[in-house]
Amino acid sequence: ADLRADPLAALPRRSAGLSAVAIPMCDSQPIAKLIVYSIHEQATVYGDGVTAKIGIWVPSYAWNVDGADSQRERMSRLRRYIERCEELGFDIWDIDHLLTAPGLYGNAWLEPMSVLTYAAALTEQALLGTGILVLPIRNPVLLAKEIATLQQLSNDRYIFGVGPGWYPQEFEVTGSRISERGARTDEMIEAIRLLLTTDNASFSGRFYNFENVT
Numbered sequence: 001a002d003l004r005a006d007p008l009a010a011l012p013r014r015s016a017g018l019s020a021v022a023i024p025m026c027d028s029q030p031i032a033k034l035i036v037y038s039i040h041e042q043a044t045v046y047g048d049g050v051t052a053k054i055g056i057w058v059p060s061y062a063w064n065v066d067g068a069d070s071q072r073e074r075m076s077r078l079r080r081y082i083e084r085c086e087e088l089g090f091d092i093w094d095i096d097h098l099l100t101a102p103g104l105y106g107n108a109w110l111e112p113m114s115v116l117t118y119a120a121a122l123t124e125q126a127l128l129g130t131g132i133l134v135l136p137i138r139n140p141v142l143l144a145k146e147i148a149t150l151q152q153l154s155n156d157r158y159i160f161g162v163g164p165g166w167y168p169q170e171f172e173v174t175g176s177r178i179s180e181r182g183a184r185t186d187e188m189i190e191a192i193r194l195l196l197t198t199d200n201a202s203f204s205g206r207f208y209n210f211e212n213v214t
Helices: 068-088 112-122 140-154 168-173 178-197
Strands: 033-039 052-057 091-094 128-130 201-204 209-213
Touching: 068 091, 068 112, 091 112, 112 128, 112 140, 140 178, 140 209, 168 178, 178 201
Parallel strands: 052 091, 091 128
Antiparallel strands: 033 052, 201 209
16 A cells, blocks of 8 residues: 555554554654554453454644645645544544653644544544543643533544653643642542533542532
């Protein structure tokens, strides 16, 4: 398959029953990364025929652009990735980094809830997941509002994929500490679940507190 013309052309469709897939890089151009994110309800741990769902991390890098033409081309490329995922039956995942992190990544990403809202407008069937959303650097009430908005705009296709994060400066600039990330993540999950399921929600924790929020 011509990966330059269509980076996803070599991928099998979701129904192929694969447990994992790896695809190559084309020179310096990023090809979407694949993650296996859940086992089908009929899958079995033993024996043959284990089925897995495959999702694609879209290349939502926060690019340094050198002009309007470059910006349009990069956004056109992101749109093609999203539309091709929908066409092939893959679900869509987006990574989260608030700041440019040296070493492992070397750049930041576009804000993931905004990217998935954009993807929701381009798709009808693909599930939309954050892989992962760094919870300790966010406010639970604001994030619950963002989740509720995305759920409505996507017809309930959002997957709440979360984690504690790892880059110390992201915690420092948002008023927390990396040493608190585990406890903050636990509180965020509890608070967001409450906010999304309860009217006049109240929460009192070590890090987050609110009263009578609907």
